[in-house]
Structure formats: structure tokens, C-alpha cells
Amino acid sequence: MSINAGTLFVVATPIGNRADFTERAINVLSAVDLVAAEDTRHSKSLLQFFNIATPLIAYHDHNEEARTPQLIEKLLRGQDIALISDAGTPLVSDPGYRLVKAAHEAGIKVSPIPGACAAVAALSVSGIPTDRYRFEGFPPAKSVARQAYFEKLHKESATLVFYESCHRIRAALEDMAAIFGGQRVAVLAREITKTFETIRKAPLSELLALVSEDENQRKGEFVIIVQGAELDEVEASVIQVDVDRLLEILVDELPVKQASELVAKITGIKKNQLYKKALNMKISN
DSSP, rough: OTTOOOEEEEEEOOOOOOOGHHHHHHHHHHHHSSEESSSHHHHHHHHHHHHOOOOOEEEOOOHHHHHHHHHHHHTTTTTEEEEEOOBSSSTSSSHHHHHHHHHHTTTTTTEEEEEOHHHHHHHHTSSSSOOEEEEESSSSSSHHHHHHHHHHTTTTOOOOEEETTTTTTTHHHHHHHHHHHHHHHHEEESSSSSSEEEEEEEEHHHHHHHHHGGGEEEOOOOEEEEEOOGGGSHHHHHHOOOHHHHHHHHHSSSHHHHHHHHHHHOOOHHHHHHHHHHHHHHOOO
């Protein structure tokens, strides 16, 4: 850790309702020397609303390679910098990874200021299992690539979390219904914390019909949560039994006949075939 260096604060901002801005986040943004923002025009109005006069500097996908060493140099000179995105928690489908990585490599302290996150907010009200989930961010923009991407995920048993824009929400749901199946349960979370917030849980076919029939349901920002695949949808290779290993264990504890009968019941393999294999194991032991 660089002793004289400043701190890089990663600060979550509201995803819609400004009342969700935490007191600690406001205090940190007021106290730091500089705020690195994804869109300075967007963030300027937020900071002005909370009477935060800290200077802003742009930090986004198009300038982060050049801007990162400049910000690291300022941090090493002892300045404190806050990183914010347009909304929510930085680095969650937003710029910032390069800067945070470089700060760690330079021995600079990186401190999170937690708050709103659209993905976590949507998960919390989804009614879909949250013990295991995969955050996938934005799917590919082109249909062919998007379908191939969903094809790789359609047998995933963990809950899937996606972001999508208003421009592609209908096309994305069409591809999801085609690949995951129209009856796969999902949640469409639109405009979370905003005036026209909509949280709808239904099969993908119904969610597609909703956004197709109602133009208003195609407006805003979206989180789509798709329930994981049921066990019978998961590839057999995931749950295959290692027959030889199973026989080996049982033969050590049981008579050959009983061991082979049990493995036959578990695997569906013919009992005579397993008996011969088990007998050979017993003899070799």
C-alpha cells in the first residue's frame, strides 16, 4: 500500500429515485478532490441537486485507456478520487475495471461506497431463486450472435440476470423465448425506482406479448431475470455417475452380487455386465 497515496472511492449513485442516494455517498463526493464520471453532463445535474461542488472529469469506455494513468498519477500524489457511473454501482456493466485494477497494482487503496444496483434490486423482488445466479450484463446486439449466446446458457441451472435497452427489449425477449422456451419463467423489471416502475413475473411468452402489445412497456431501462434450467434440462454429462468408481466403493463394503445390483438400479446398466466387472475388482483386490 502506497503510504502517501490518496484513495479511490467507487461510489454507487441512484438508479432513478434520488432519495436512494446515501448520506455517506454524498459526503464522500463532497470531500474528494475529483469525481471521475461516465457522463459529466448527466452527473453534473445530480451533483448540483445535492450541492456538491467537486470538479468532474470524464471517464468512459472511449477514453479510459488514456485517462487511467492520469488518474493513477493524481492518486499517487495524494488526491482522493471518486468513480461514479451514470446510475447504480460502477463496474456492473459500466466502465471502471481498468482504473480499479491499475489502482490495486499501484498499491492504492480502493474503497466501495455501496448503494443502488439495478441487478440486485430486481433479484430481490423477482421471486426467482437467488441462491445461485449469473450476472450476464447486456446480451449481444445482433440477433444471430444473441441467439448463439443464449444457446450456451439455456441449460444453465443458476438464475440468469441480463440488462437490456429499450431499443432491443422485444428482439431480446423473442430470442429468449425461442432458445430458453416460451414457458421458462422470467421477470421483466422496468424503470426500477422510477415513476413508471414495472415488475412482471410470467413465462417468457407472456412477457414478449406484453412488450409487443404495449408500446409503453418498451420504454425505459430493463433488467430481465430468467429462471435456471430444471434438472431434466441439464446435460446428462453434468450428472453422470462414474460407474467404475461407484462399483469400487460398494465392492469394498458389500458382497459382489449386492454391489452390482445396487449400481444397476442407480445407472440402468445390465446387472450381469456389472456383476462381471465387480467380480474382477474383487479378485484384483
